[in-house]
Amino acid sequence: MADQYINDVVLFNGLDKRNKANFIIKRLTEKGLNPKLQSFSSCFGEGKNIYVEYGNNYENTTIISAHYDGESFFDNSGGVIALLNVSKEILVNEFSSTSLVLLFTDQEETYQQGAANFLRDNCKYYFTKNINIDGFGIGDELYKVSELVKNSNSEIDLFLCDSDEFLKFGIPSTTYFSAFSNDYLKSNRNNNIYSVFVKYHSESFYFKKYSPFNTKSLFQKLNWEINKSSKHE
Ligand SMILES: [Zn+2]
Secondary structure, eight states: OHHHHHHHHHHHHTSOHHHHHHHHHHHHHHTTOOOEEEEEEETTEEEEEEEEEEOSOTTSEEEEEEEOOOOBTTTBHHHHHHHHHHHHHHHSSOOSSOEEEEEEESOSTTTTHHHHHHHHHOTTOOEEEEEEEOSOSSSSEEEEEEHHHHHTOTTGGGGOSHHHHHHHTTOOEEEEEEEOOHHHHHHTGGGTHHHHOEEEEOOOOOGGGTOOOOHHHHHHHHHHHHHHHHTTO
């Protein structure tokens, strides 16, 4: 499973943006899902978001996102492949109270224009929560940074990602990311990084060492976040 994950990340990362979009659409379609395309233009040019909708309870929808316009394994090819791997399980689940949107955003690297355009054009939804995956595939631990932590921290500029755009629209957002070992964070206490990273769960995968990537574990965490949001905490 780990080898397949790494192969996919390497393959995906080597594609140009148009073919990255095609890759995502193809994978989702192969899983029996029905991906849709949102074309938009911003001052940074033409962009394409890819998304899958599930359920029609528009007033209570969780949106799960990963941007695909980065150019490195970590940012965010690893996150895209991870989200693709759990997409079917996440969507086709026995949720009754929350609908779901799985969103692969373009133009995150240019002031989150992909997320901004998606939110502007999909006003039928009331998004109760965003779960964002960004910076994923390197490191031996999984972390999350929540909206509460971000808002209370003056170093918010450190965390430019799609979460910022969801927060701007008033949608609580949590970003999941891997990387940095706990030792690294401890050694960086002084520059305030440690205080905003909430260690959630230790994962036993490390990209460079080809350890197993645990799809099931990621699914369980996302599932937990979704259900938490559906109960309005
Ligand atoms: Zn990113």
